[in-house]
Amino acid sequence: MSLSDKINKLCEQALEKEMVGGIVTLKKTADDSAMHCLITEQSELEGTDPLIPFFPGNVANFVKKLTRITPTTDKILVILRPCEMRAVVEMVKLAQIQNQNIIWLTFDCPGTIPRSDVRGEKIPDSHEFFSDAMNSDDKIRTICATCDYVRADTGDIGFLSFEQDAPFIAYTEQGKKFLNELGIEFIEKAVTDGLDKIIARRIENENKLYDKLNKQVKGIDNLVAAFAGCVNCHNCMTNCPICICRECFFESEAMDFAGDMFIELARRKKGLRAPTDLGVFHIGRMSHMTTSCVSCGACEEACPEKIIVGQIFKWVAANVQKVFDYSAGKKWEDELPLKTFCEEELEQVTGIE
Amino acid sequence: MSEQFEPKIVGFFCNWCTSTAADMAGTSRMQYPANVRPIRVMCSGSVDPSYIIRAILSGADAVMIGGCHPGDCHYISGNYKARRRVAILKSIFDTLGLEPDRIFLDWISASESKKFVKTIAEYTEKVRNMGPNKIAQRWDI
């Protein structure tokens, strides 16, 4: 049985026993595309592949919509990647997701292939892809190849796809009860043999990425060059699970000026790039949300201009989160850096040094 | 001798403290450099980092935020939040290789007009030594 079949089997039984009213999983929409899908019947499992190496966007955005007005009456099983679970944790803290009647099933994630590499081709099935991914990071997104969080333990149930026999694990009482009712075997203490190997490799890649960005994106000239092709479509923001504002500040009237002001700006800046506000938008967005950026790369996948916006945000966010000893979406109990403060802290920030 | 560089500094000053200190300095005829363009805000906690970024990218050589001393904010914790936001923005500038020192936060109470004058003078001097803000003169960002 393939790894996805094992999860699909669980889904089938959960629907059959009416333990859930719906399941959110990944389903093919074409040879070169897959989307998240809420299914409510066993027959709809046809064509689903929860582990397919394709990232259509962060599923946390859909769960937000699903629970915005009221949570569902029936339990919903959501199958998701570790970076998506991180986004869920942040969004629950940000009061964007009502975490009721949801069972979170997270799997050890081998990464996904960039959507642009798959377009016009066929997405490999997860079982073809998995063995490759265990040994090399060549085909996956840079965001995935540099991800040090390939297993989330914040959900209810885990699927340890890197380990011997790929066991399920229960992380919460709800998860335990669920698996027991299904009569599915599970472990309660995590094994990390497969995981450790992958994480070591990913951390090495991550450090190399930061070295590269320090050389290639740092500094005014480099920074401008990195964003040179940006068309200000704001897809990066719309696809970001952490950009939660109903109206983004950078799309508001605060970005409009009287005509003469644009002339004045053009005089000061020796010309004025249009579309305007490239730096105000990107650096401003960083200032709003990098405390919670979960390095999912949904922004970068959505960028029509292939700007490495996800890598840049991940790098900036790593340093911002370090200031507060915070790592977004990894622990339920850590408070959002922008929601709290200490009376005595950050003395280096005030005064002239 | 070449003309001395006069930096333009945008000041976001809290209504309850630094703005009052600035007014007091004015009414008691204390001299301080005219480089600061003050903007009165209701609390240092109301300064969104994007205002600072906007200023830095649109012609300011530096931005200064003046708030009430820790424990004295009229909205209880606005200044602590401002401090966190400034820390975030400085970290971003640092990572991107911009100049975090062009962003400056200090606590100046309503009665500290002397501190206000001294701070403005010192910071103006510091920014003068840093030279003009190059990113403000780039058309392409």
Ligand code: SF4
């Ligand atoms: S900025 Fe990009 S990488 Fe970070 S959370 Fe948003 S979409 Fe994900």
Ligand code: SF4
């Ligand atoms: S960039 Fe800022 S204002 Fe816009 S959606 Fe994101 S957090 Fe909200």
Ligand code: SF4
């Ligand atoms: S998605 Fe790409 S082109 Fe569009 S605003 Fe973001 S970085 Fe610019």
Ligand code: FES
């Ligand atoms: S009222 Fe002065 S800093 Fe908040």
